Amino acid sequence: MDWIPVVLALGVLGVVGLIFGILLEVADKKLAVEVDxxxxxxxxxxxxxxxxxxxxxxxxxxxxxxxxxxxxxxxxxxxxxxxxxxxxGITVEEGEKMVARVICQGHNGVAKERYKYDGYTSCATAASMAGGPKECAYACIGLGDCMRVCSFGAISMNNGIASIDPNVCVACGNCEKACPRSAIRIIPAETKVLVLCRNKDIGRVARAACMKACIGCGRCVKECKYGAIAVEDGYARIDPEKCTRCGACAKVCPCGCIIDYSVTAEDKAE
Amino acid sequence: MVGVTMFACIFAFLLHHIPHHIERQVLCLPKYSFKGGVHPLHSQHEGKLPTRNAPIRDFVSDSVVIPMSMHLGAPSKPCVSKGDHVKIGQLIGEPVGGLGLPVHASISGEVTAVEPRLITGAGPVMCVCIQNDFADEWVDGIQGYGNVETVDPALIVPAIKAAGICGMGGASFPAHVKLTLPEGKTCDTIILNGAECETFLTADYRLMIEEPRRVVDGLRAEMRALGVKRGVIAIEDNKMEAIESMRKAAAGREGVEIAVLRTKYPQGGEKQLIHAVTGRQVPSGKLPIEVHTIVTNVATAAAIADAVIDGKPLISRITTVTGKVVNPSNLRVRIGTVVADMIGECGGYSEEAAKIVMGGGMTGVCTANADIPIAKANGGIVVYNEKDAKSVDEEPCIRCARCVQACPMGLDPYKLKHLCDAGNLEGAKANHVMDCILCGCCSYACPSRRWLTAAFKNTKDAIAAAARRK
Missing domain, CATH: 1.10.15.40 (Electron transport complex subunit B, putative Fe-S cluster)
Incomplete structure (x- = not known):
């Protein structure tokens, strides 16, 4: 066997490789882009x-x-x-810890169903069909548009409505944008007492649509010693500035639509 | 061999010597058509058999619920209140904004309520409910121009606007806006859409057979209003009776011709129709006027004829009621007639109804219940039973590209679906989701039964909403 061509080939390849290697190394040093x-x-x-x-x-x-x-x-x-x-090299102030909350408790069986929806799994599509599958026009539709846009896996669908794990949620706000009913709000995690309904209809209509709808009865307004609650547009709103998180309103709400997160199991895990 | 050559010679001779339009019909050569499309229910005559021979029947119900939002554009403002007595043709809703249309009472009687009611769309809209007194009294001052050939062309479009006419083929675009040329644009062809490619529906077919004169008069009115020399009535070749009837009515009318289209869905799509009839392609994101063409539905033309000749506003329309009803019919109903009344007129349900669809099988929208009123653009009601209404779970895409073949707009639906599902609005836009006409061909053709059209509609709505926010 004639070894000369083999040695020659290896030699040429080796030298060429060496030359290009050196060139690349030089180029890397000379032409380097300053990255912060x-x-x-x-x-x-x-x-x-x-x-x-x-x-x-x-x-x-x-x-x-x-x-x-x-x-x-x-x-x-x-x-x-x-x-x-x-x-x-500076002090970044950590913003107030925010969290996304679903402003609805219209679980299956609680909120009245208008029709049975078995189409494309998308809240936006369902919402555009004859007023949506739930009688309440403000209710979480529960087909998971928010769940699909959540990059952190904080949202799951639980018995017909979305449920958000406050310990995983980073309040990026994608779910808020995705919800066709605007039923998700980004609020301070410290706001523990919440009215979980935004039904603007009059009490009779709201009650007919959902067992846990705020009917605007005003019992919470009377119960609140700090004047933090007002009924506007047909449903109660709590002013977080005045609220002391005493939870008295949650106890008297006849429809169970005020939730005190400081006493629920969800936040005790924190 | 000699026979074949002779046949070829004769064929070639015929091709060269027979006028173009006769050649297409006599020799059964490819008729006017477009690329893509599907043949839904082809073996069952597009589902039109039960009603295609049913003559139009008048039906006036005890009460109507007239929505203030039956057209594209801002809802009209109700100008009557509970307890008022109204006559037929009386203005009950005033137009709001540039795309607004007036709404007229379709029956005479007492206004029983002015309140939000559920219609097919996203939420409740303001409706005027009227209880019929069956006096059939028209409001005073209804005065037409008598003849479309002699009327001053400048008076035609205002008459159409006053009559509250919107596109009755389904898109419900105000007709007077369509017939007002934007600055610097010209129009040389008006196409009347008599394709009725949608499954189950026969309302336009019966209209063309029974009242062809109204249709031709309407077309002439449109042509004269814009000074257009060419008017084409385009009809699919599964409607030979309508073609014959329209041909007779169009004989001797200036510039009116009939085009025979191949039966294929969505032949009645605006862009498909223009391409089939004129060979022109509407540029992406542009209106048909860009290629000097205007398309209106035959039912719209008939309404225009009524508005110009008699001065009558749009108060009734022909609607097909079919599917699982005892006596499928083509009814001429007053605008605002409730679906349940119409189904009652057709003998009620023949099987337990699982789904009621407003419109046809391909583009129709489900209703929540049977208390929905009929709007100006609703050409049909189809009742499905449990078996037909059942939807199938979607399976993964197998990249068979049947959707690509079916898409009449030349899009890549399988690719768009991935982008839409991922919420990638920019990507979907770059792949021309805004050119999607939501015809449903891709969903129909997909062997994995994927929700393609629904995903595109969502994305189109999301992009439009984002553009509005900016």
Missing amino acids: PRISKVGEALGGANCGACGYAGCAALAEAIVSGEAKPNACPAANMAAISEAL
Whole structure:
């Protein structure tokens, strides 16, 4: 066997490889683009779900925007603020802890069904069909549009309505945007006493549509010692500034539509 | 061999020497058509057999519920109140905004309520309910122009507007807006859509057979209003009787011709129809006027004829009631007649009804119950039984591309569906979801029974809502 061509080929390839290797190494050093090391640090501290709720294309884009000063350092509710503070060398104030809440308790059997819907699994489609499958025009439809847009897996469908795990929720707000009924609100996690109904109809109509509808009776208004509750537009609203979270209103509500989260099992786990 | 050659020679001779329009009909060569499309219920005559030979029957109900929002555009403002006595043709809803239309009382009698009622759409809308006194009294001052050929063309569009006419084929676009040319645009062809490609429906078919003169008069009125020289009445080739009847009525009328279309769904889609008849393609995101064409439905033309000749507002329409009813019929009903009354007139349900669909089988919308009133654009009511109404769970896409073949707009529905399901509005827009006409061909063709059209409708609505917010 003639070894010379083999050795020659290996030799040529080796030399060519060496030359290009050196060229690449030189190019890497000479033509290197200065990347702010803070961007990667900030990027690591962000939520990492690429949910897009901040308005940027993803976490990397937001990290760049934060470092360049275009976005606020606390633009991502899911971020580790301490790490961002460290990376930027400033003190980032952690925004108030927010959480998404479903303002409806119209479970199957509680809210009256208008018709049986068996079409495309989408709340938006169902809502556009003859006023929606539930009699109440403000109710959670329960087909999971919010669940599908949640990048953090905080939402599940429970007996006909959405249920959000406050311990997982980072309040990115995607579910709020996706809900065709606007039945999800981003509110401070500290707001523990909530009226979980926004039915604007008069009491008789609201009650006929749902067993847990606020009928605007005003018992909570009378019970509240701090003047924090008012009935407007047909349903009770609690002013979080005045509310002391005593929970007295929740006890007297005849329809069970005021919930005191500080005594429910959900938040005790915190 | 000689025979084949001779036959070919004769064929070629005929092709060259027979006028174009006769050639298409006599030789059964490919008729006017478009790319894509499907043949729903083809073996069952598109589901039209039960009603295609049923003559139009007048039906006046005891009461009507007239929605203030039967057209595209802002809902009209009710201008009567409970207890008022109204006569036929009396204005009960005033137009609001640029796309607004007036609403007229369709029966005479007492207004029993002015309140929000549920219709087919998203939520309750304001409705005027009238109890019929069967006096059939018309309001004073109904005065027409007598003849569409002699009326001053400038008076035609105002008469159409005053009559509250919207597109009666389903889209419910105000007719006077369509017949007002935007600045700098010209129109050389008006096409009357008599394709009625939608399954089950025969309302337009019966109209063309029984009242062809109204249709031609309406077309002439439209042509004269815009000074258009060419008017084409386009009819599918499964409606030979209608073609004959329209041909007789159109004989001797200036510039009116009949085009025979191949029977295929969605032949009556505006863009498909324009392409089939004129060979022109409407650019993406543009209106037909961009290619100098206007398309209106035959029922709209008939209503226009009434408005111009007699000065009568739009108070009734022909609607097909079919499916699981005892006596499927084509009824001429007053606007606002409740579905339950119409089904009662047709002998009631023949089987237990599981679903009532307003419109045809492909583009119709389900109703919540039978208390829904008929609007200006509702051409049909189809009652389904439990078996037919059942929907099937969707399976994963197998990339067979049947939806791509079926799409009359040349889109890639399988790809769009992934983008829409992922909520990628930008991606869906880049793949032309806004060009989707929601005909339902892709969902019909899909062997995995995927909810394609529903997903596209959602996405189109979401994109439109996002554009409004900006």
